[in-house]
Amino acid sequence: MDNDKPVLEQTTEAISSAADATKEAVKTAVKKVKKAAKKVAKKVMPKKKAAKKSKKAKKAAKKSSKKSSAKKSAKKAAKKKKKARKSKR
Numbered sequence: 001m002d003n004d005k006p007v008l009e010q011t012t013e014a015i016s017s018a019a020d021a022t023k024e025a026v027k028t029a030v031k032k033v034k035k036a037a038k039k040v041a042k043k044v045m046p047k048k049k050a051a052k053k054s055k056k057a058k059k060a061a062k063k064s065s066k067k068s069s070a071k072k073s074a075k076k077a078a079k080k081k082k083k084a085r086k087s088k089r
Helices: 007-044 055-088
Strands: none
Touching: none
């Protein structure tokens, strides 16, 4: 310890230097984690060519969804008619 400086000043300097050191350590750790996460993401993510759907596949998916939605609405209408008949009795 330095006898020329007051104790309070010495302790504040020590605390601030410790805080700066931990701050730097956290920064480097975060950088390493981000870099590792990017590497993992590259391995896990599918390739761009495989991820893109062809136009034909998209059109087919739209058609099938339209058909299924029409079927569902028809079923719902039939159920409503049955309920209406029962409630009239």
